[in-house]
Amino acid sequence: MTRVVYVNGRYLPYAEAGVHVEDRGFQFADAIYEVCEVNGGRLVDETRHMDRLERSLGELRIPLPMSRRALGLILRKVIRRNRVETGLVYLQVTRGAAPRDFPFPAAGTTNPTLVCLARRVDGAKREARAEGGIAVKTMPDIRWGRCDIKTVMLLPAVLAKEAAAADGAQEAWLVDSDGFITEGASSNAWIVDKAGTLITRPTGNAILPGVTRRSLLDVLSRENIPLVERPFSVDEAISAREAFITSASGTVMPVVRINGVSIGNGYPGDLTRRLRSKFHQAVEFSR
Secondary structure (H helix, E strand, C coil), X not given: CCCEEEECXXXXXXXXXCXXXXXXXXXXXXXXXXXXXXXXXXXXXXXXXXXXXXXXXXXXXXXXXXXXXXXXXXXXXXXXXXXXXXXXXXXXXXXXXXXXXXXXXXXXXXXXXXXXXXXXXXXXXXXXHHHHCEEEEEEECCCCCCCCCCECCCHHHHHHHHHHHHCCCCEEEEECCCCEEEEECCEEEEEECCCCCEEECCCXXXXXXXXXXXXXXXXHHHHCCCEEXXXXXXXXXXXXXXXXXXXXXXXXXXXXXXXXXXXXXXCXXXXXXXXXXXXXXCCCXXX
16 A cells, blocks of 8 residues: 655655646646556666656657656655555656646646655565466457557546456457557557467557567567567457566566457466566666
């Protein structure tokens, strides 16, 4: 449970933390966020997360609220104050508070809102889930056309996750108008086809450039594992030998059922297990 939250220069008890009622993140989803894994009290892939944060902010013309070094200090203080050894740290930047109107406020009239919180994750439960694998449900991708920007505009993902949960699945895989899987509601999607080829969709406006995805590419390079970056269909996924997702919250998480159909033999595949075991050997750790 989060005990201390950073909001605009103050470290506050969870129950007392809040933002202005006319904050544009609250009213328009005019905001960017990042989620970093915390492993052994250390930030995982901080540099790549900060790179993506800056890029997303730039795409929406929201200024970076402070230097990257200062942001890093806040992340670390929030992790320490919440005594998180294994878990996640969440950072959100909004355009700030202004009288409700659709156009951007005039330059210099608002200051970005910055929120940061950290939460523990039960590592044993996460490993147990990885041992058994998860189920996913496919859903139409109804999101906007710039999914490469990590905005807080997550209602389509919420609806997809809710539908997946109602069907006994732990993640939703989103399907575009051509019948190809784009990505998970909160993850990137991967399969190993019948021939043993590892496949994932290439980055672009249709998917988020996942930091965990990028670090897994480093693992593939180290292990000399070839990868084909192309869209794949729902039928291809269901008939695959293996499937998995990547995310900061689960690293490499095996998928063993899609739409109720077992993938491969219904257990996490050998390549998926190998990649999960090697993942943290290729990431950046920082305290």
